[in-house]
Amino acid sequence: MIAIIDYGVGNLRSVAKAFEYIGHQAVVTSDPNEVLEADKVVLPGVGAFGKSIESLTKAGMVPVVKEVVTSGRPLLGICLGLQMLFTESTELFGDATAAIKGLDILPGRVLRFPESHLKVPQIGWNSITKKNDSPLLHGVAQGSFVYFVHSYYVVPENQEVIACTTNYGLDYCSGISYGNLFAFQFHPEKSSQVGLKILDNFAKLK
Amino acid sequence: MLAKRIIPCLDVKDGRVVKGTEFLQLRDAGDPVELGAFYDREGADELVFLDITASHERRKTVVDMAARVAEQVFIPFAVGGGIASTEDMRAILLAGADKIAINTAAIQNKRLISEGAELFGTQCIVVAIDAKRRSKEDPSQGWEVFIHGGRTATGIDVYDWVKEVEQLGAGEILLTSMDRDGTKDGYDNLLNKMVAEAVKIPVIASGGAGNLEHLADGIIEGKVDAVLAASIFHYKEYTIQEAKAYLKSRGIDVRL
Numbered sequence: 352m353i354a355i356i357d358y359g360v361g362n363l364r365s366v367a368k369a370f371e372y373i374g375h376q377a378v379v380t381s382d383p384n385e386v387l388e389a390d391k392v393v394l395p396g397v398g399a400f401g402k403s404i405e406s407l408t409k410a411g412m413v414p415v416v417k418e419v420v421t422s423g424r425p426l427l428g429i430c431l432g433l434q435m436l437f438t439e440s441t442e443l444f445g446d447a448t449a450a451i452k453g454l455d456i457l458p459g460r461v462l463r464f465p466e467s468h469l470k471v472p473q474i475g476w477n478s479i480t481k482k483n484d485s486p487l488l489h490g491v492a493q494g495s496f497v498y499f500v501h502s503y504y505v506v507p508e509n510q511e512v513i514a515c516t517t518n519y520g521l522d523y524c525s526g527i528s529y530g531n532l533f534a535f536q537f538h539p540e541k542s543s544q545v546g547l548k549i550l551d552n553f554a555k556l557k
Numbered sequence: 558m559l560a561k562r563i564i565p566c567l568d569v570k571d572g573r574v575v576k577g578t579e580f581l582q583l584r585d586a587g588d589p590v591e592l593g594a595f596y597d598r599e600g601a602d603e604l605v606f607l608d609i610t611a612s613h614e615r616r617k618t619v620v621d622m623a624a625r626v627a628e629q630v631f632i633p634f635a636v637g638g639g640i641a642s643t644e645d646m647r648a649i650l651l652a653g654a655d656k657i658a659i660n661t662a663a664i665q666n667k668r669l670i671s672e673g674a675e676l677f678g679t680q681c682i683v684v685a686i687d688a689k690r691r692s693k694e695d696p697s698q699g700w701e702v703f704i705h706g707g708r709t710a711t712g713i714d715v716y717d718w719v720k721e722v723e724q725l726g727a728g729e730i731l732l733t734s735m736d737r738d739g740t741k742d743g744y745d746n747l748l749n750k751m752v753a754e755a756v757k758i759p760v761i762a763s764g765g766a767g768n769l770e771h772l773a774d775g776i777i778e779g780k781v782d783a784v785l786a787a788s789i790f791h792y793k794e795y796t797i798q799e800a801k802a803y804l805k806s807r808g809i810d811v812r813l
Contacts, residue, residue, distance in 0.1 A: 364653045368628050398678055470757055474680050474728065475782070476560040476602055476812040496560060496812035498633060500680045518558060541633050541655065543597055 353377040353554060354389030358403075358410035363395055366429065369540040373547050375554040383415045391553065392419045394534075396431025400440040400461060400503065401451045403431050413454065420456055420532055425556045427487075428534030430501060433527065434461045436534055437505055457527065459507040469520040472502040477517050477525075479537075485514035485528030487552045495545045497537040499525075504536065560812040561776050562602035562783035563800055564761060565790045567592060569608045569638075572618055574791070589622055594629040596790070599797040601632060602812060605658065605731070605785060608638030609706070615639055620648045627653020635683055637731075641665075643672050650677055658731055660685040661704040664711055664718075667725060674726030683761075684722040685731040688715045688748055693736065696747045707735050715748070716755055723756045730756065731785065734764040741767025741788075749779025761785050769795060769803040776809050 353370060355363050355377055363379045370377035377393070378385065386392055394416060396403050407413055419426050428436055437453045440461035453461070464471045476496040481488050504523040507513060514528035517536070526535040533553065539546035567574045567589055574587045593604050606626065608619045616639075623636050636649050637658025646657045657677075663670055663684050673682045687707045691698040700715035719730055732752055734745035744762045753760045759782035762775040766786035775784045789795050801811045 362650055362653060364624075364651065365627055365631075365655075368653065369631055372628070372631070470759065472680055472728075473559065474759065475562060477558065478560075478812075500678075541631060543600075543632050547631060 352389050353391045353393060354386045355379045355393040355395060356386055356407075356410075356412055356416070357381040358406045358412050362397075365538075366393060366395055366540045369547060369550055370554060373551050373554070375551070381410060383411050386412070386415050387418060389424075391425045391427070391556065392416075394426060394428045394432035394435070396429065396435060397500075398431065400431065400434055400442050400453070404435060404451065404453060407435070416454060417456065423531050425531045425533065425553065427553050428532075429540070430536060430538060433534035433536050434503060434505055436527075436532070437461055437507070440503060442503075456532070457507060457512060457529070458509065459505055461503050461505050463503050464520060472500060473519045474500050477519060477537075479515040479517055479525055480522075481515050482513045483511060483528055485526070485533065486556065487528060487533050487549050488514060488526075489552055490548055491545055497525075497535075497539070497542040497545055499537045501536055558810045560602070560810050561804065562761075563772065563797060563804075563811070564603045564605055564783055564785045565596050565601050565797070566605045566607060566763065566785050566787045567791075568787070569606050569610070569622065571610050571612070572622060575609070590625045590629050592791075593626050593634065596797065597630050597632050600801060600812070601797050603632055603783070604630065604634040606634060606636045606638075607658070608636065610638070616645060616648070620652050623649050623652035623654045635731075637683070637685055641669070643669070643676055646673050646677060646681070650681060656681050656683050656729070658683040658685045660687065661706075663722065664702065664704050664713070667721070670722055670725040670727055674728070679726050679728035679758075682727050683729045683731050684727040685733065686715060686718060686722075687733050687735050688745075689735040690745070690748075700748055700751075703735060707738075716751065719752050719756050723758050727758060729759045729761065731761045731763060732781075737765025738763075740765055743767065743771040744775040744779055744781075744784070746774055746779035749775060749781050753780035753782075759783065769800055772800055773804055773807040773809060776804070777807065 512529040514526035517525035633655040635656035641662040688700040762781040763785040
């Protein structure tokens with residue numbers, strides 16, 4: 352059983368429906384015990400970093416996510432679920448920026464796209480360049496297009512975790528794959544056949 | 558490189574897809590879920606469902622449609638038509654839609670744009686604008702915003718309105734030329750270019766696409782980020798793949 356963590360932000364129905372569509376059982380849950388009992392866990396997320404960490408903390412899910420990662424069970428972060436895995440984010444408040452602590456499971460930072468010459472957020476289909484032979488990208492062609500909606504991107508300290516990169520004004524890390532830990536900046540549940548393939552690869556991990 | 562998008566638009570009434578020609582005449586073209594899933598498989602980048610139902614059951618019908626679409630369609634989709642409150646927005650987004658398109662309600666209650674953007678994120682809020690030339694021959698006289706499905710003139714200038722909706726937090730503009738809608742003469746690219754250069758948010762061109770050249774012209778001359786079309790796809794004059802191959806041949810980045 353795949354557990355999709357519900358901590359009160361955004362629409363999780365699409366992720367669950369995508370797994371169902373390709374024949375895998377997935378449950379959306381806000382119960383920490385149910386997450387701990389699942390074989391695989393999805394950490395979704397939309398919106399602001401600070402608010403999401405706060406919601407995740409309030410929902411009692413911070414130790415749960417860390418426990419899942421140490422236990423060796425596969426975890427899939429989506430969008431903000433990728434960013435939250437890192438040490439900290441530099442979030443914009445009006446004209447000032449402040450550092451906000453993340454889950455610190457992977458060392459690295461989250462930065463905002465430079466607005467001077469880019470449309471921020473990046474919304475739409477962009478391509479990925481595969482890097483570290485992630486099992487989740489098996490059967491996904493080099494240069495495949497996937498769907499993004501984000502204003503911030505991750506900068507991992509350890510280059511080996513990078514599963515794929517994308518170019519939007521600059522080359523940035525659009526996915527990580529490190530042991531049992533997987534996360535993508537794009538939305539596999541909205542990336543048509545390519546996205547469904549990635550979710551299927553995740554669901555079929557041993 | 559961010560790809561330019563091709564977006565089939567499905568007009569929906571009482572749960573069935575129809576296509577309005579110049580907003581008035583309707584023809585039945587099928588089930589929104591089946592058609593949506595078909596376009597996903599064909600390579601459409603996004604879908605817009607425009608609901609034109611006029612009954613009391615309307616909201617329930619729309620939420621139900623969004624939920625059914627979300628079970629079969631795995632590309633982003635927007636839902637528009639008669640959405641007038643953040644409660645309506647929430648219900649449709651929770652059903653699985655990615656974006657909400659608002660038109661008349663945005664003019665009547667501008668806070669709907671800012672409140673929607675604050676609650677759900679700017680990327681969820683698409684402001685749809687029906688624009689009409691003040692003079693068919695002389696584009697220097699500008700374009701006027703119409704509401705109520707093109708029946709009511711507002712006196713508001715399109716340039717002023719797009720600047721304002723961007724400021725209020727709109728994530729995208731769906732720009733329909735009333736002069737071209739249903740004509741198959743091509744988009745009004747003077748209108749598209751004027752808006753695309755006025756705002757930083759993405760602009761979707763709509764109204765007038767009759768062949769593949771029109772799609773390319775919208776992107777190259779109109780400078781838009783996405784092109785919306787209905788009848789050329791619904792009546793199988795072209796497939797999405799043909800459209801993309803053509804855009805590619807014109808040097809436009811697309812998702813193939």
